[in-house]
Amino acid sequence: MKAAIKSPKSAAAAEAGAKAAPQSGVKAPARPRAKAAPRRKTAYTPAEVRAIFERFQAIDPEPKGELDHVNPFTLLVAVVLSAQATDVGVNKATRELFQLADTPEKMVALGEERVRDLIKTIGLYRNKAKNTIALSERLVAEHGGAVPRDRASLEALPGVGRKTANVVLNIAFGEPTIAVDTHIFRIGNRLHLAEGKTPDAVEAKLEAIIPADLKRHAHHWLILHGRYICKARRPECERCPIADLCKFEGKTNDVPVPLPALA
Numbered sequence: 434m435k436a437a438i439k440s441p442k443s444a445a446a447a448e449a450g451a452k453a454a455p456q457s458g459v460k461a462p463a464r465p466r467a468k469a470a471p472r473r474k475t476a477y478t479p480a481e482v483r484a485i486f487e488r489f490q491a492i493d494p495e496p497k498g499e500l501d502h503v504n505p506f507t508l509l510v511a512v513v514l515s516a517q518a519t520d521v522g523v524n525k526a527t528r529e530l531f532q533l534a535d536t537p538e539k540m541v542a543l544g545e546e547r548v549r550d551l552i553k554t555i556g557l558y559r560n561k562a563k564n565t566i567a568l569s570e571r572l573v574a575e576h577g578g579a580v581p582r583d584r585a586s587l588e589a590l591p592g593v594g595r596k597t598a599n600v601v602l603n604i605a606f607g608e609p610t611i612a613v614d615t616h617i618f619r620i621g622n623r624l625h626l627a628e629g630k631t632p633d634a635v636e637a638k639l640e641a642i643i644p645a646d647l648k649r650h651a652h653h654w655l656i657l658h659g660r661y662i663c664k665a666r667r668p669e670c671e672r673c674p675i676a677d678l679c680k681f682e683g684k685t686n687d688v689p690v691p692l693p694a695l696a
């Protein structure tokens with residue numbers, strides 16, 4: 434009798450079952466591993482990817498970040514402070530901080546102890562205060578008090594990683610970077626739009642599939658979609674503008690909400 438051809442899923446389940454089954458003592462000969470197919474960039478056609486981002490654009494043509502700031506420096510500090518904290522919480526803490534210090538020079542003059550006191554409602558505030566002062570000192574010493582526009586210089590600053598650099602490059606300097614946060618990471622994987630085990634892997638795939646003319650605001654659109662509609666616990670598929678395109682197996686609706694009329 435011929436063995437049934439297994440789908441990758443059932444094959445994986447069978448493999449898992451085989452692992453869990455008690456061993457007979459006789460070792461099966463090692464089977465050569467099938468060569469893994471190259472991982473696809475996305476489950477969507479280029480036309481579908483374009484349609485997704487054009488709908489986001491129709492709803493919100495000029496999306497804005499939700500971290501309050503008055504210049505590139507205060508944006509940089511706000512993003513550094515936002516790690517493992519909500520934007521609302523950061524905005525509350527930075528209101529007074531940025532009134533007192535909106536330049537690296539003023540931040541250095543304010544001092545670590547005072548900064549620590551002003552941001553103590555934010556998680557990890559001790560370390561964040563230390564980084565805020567250290568990065569301000571570096572900006573004064575190495576960049577004439579300005580925020581550099583290149584990724585390498587940004588990532589060399591204390592407390593600044595790839596995601597923070599991407600946010601600053603995008604919002605302060607208009608670069609088409611994609612900062613993968615928790616929402617974008619979830620959407621990339623859930624929708625099979627840009628699957629990856631790490632934020633960098635998701636970022637690389639989004640970079641590769643999003644059309645150049647829609648890249649500038651892509652990260653904001655994805656964050657807003659993840660924050661307000663495609664939520665972590667229960668995606669609100671009934672309010673979703675891309676419900677017909679979405680390839681998430683667990684979606685509960687496939688009729689998209691109507692888009693606002695385009696001017």
Ligand code: SF4
Pocket residue numbers: 624662663664668669670671673674675676677679680681683684685686
């Ligand atoms: S249909 Fe549901 S799962 Fe798919 S993108 Fe919309 S909210 Fe998310």
